[in-house]
Amino acid sequence: xxxxxxxTGCSAANSTQNASAAAEPITPPxxxxxxVLFNLIEGTDEGAFIDDCRDLLSPIPGVTALSCGRxxxxxRNDVQGDYDVGVSVGLASAAAYRDYLTHPKHLELxxxxxxxxxxxxxxxxxxxxxx
Numbered sequence: 001x002x003x004x005x006x007x008t009g010c011s012a013a014n015s016t017q018n019a020s021a022a023a024e025p026i027t028p029p030x031x032x033x034x035x036v037l038f039n040l041i042e043g044t045d046e047g048a049f050i051d052d053c054r055d056l057l058s059p060i061p062g063v064t065a066l067s068c069g070r071x072x073x074x075x076r077n078d079v080q081g082d083y084d085v086g087v088s089v090g091l092a093s094a095a096a097y098r099d100y101l102t103h104p105k106h107l108e109l110x111x112x113x114x115x116x117x118x119x120x121x122x123x124x125x126x127x128x129x130x131x
Contacts, residue, residue: 029065030090062096
């Protein structure tokens with residue numbers, strides 16, 4: 001779990017980019033990464049939930065990045081996959097995050113899918129510049 005969260009909170013370029021542009025800073029997906037791991041009620045259409053997450057959340061002002069999907073099984077024993085759908089939203093600022101939480105499209109997603117959600121875990125990560 002910690003590894004997945006660390007990867008969603010940080011952005012990394014591939015090795016060829018790093019070799020050719022080592023002095024260039026890596027751009028994070030947003031000042032705030034809002035990560036939610038959902039367990040859905042059995043029989044819920046995960047694909048429709050993922051589609052709605054993309055359709056409803058991506059146009060919200062302040063959203064700079066969005067990833068939605070199922071667990072990626074890499075065969076690593078230390079990676080937890082005890083969720084059905086993960087959503088990672090990059091936001092431009094803490095103020096954008098506050099606005100996101102009350103945005104009508106976010107509330108529409110919660111209203112539409114709330115009854116299908118068994119449980120969830122939320123992780124909010126603020127990008128902290130290197131000292």
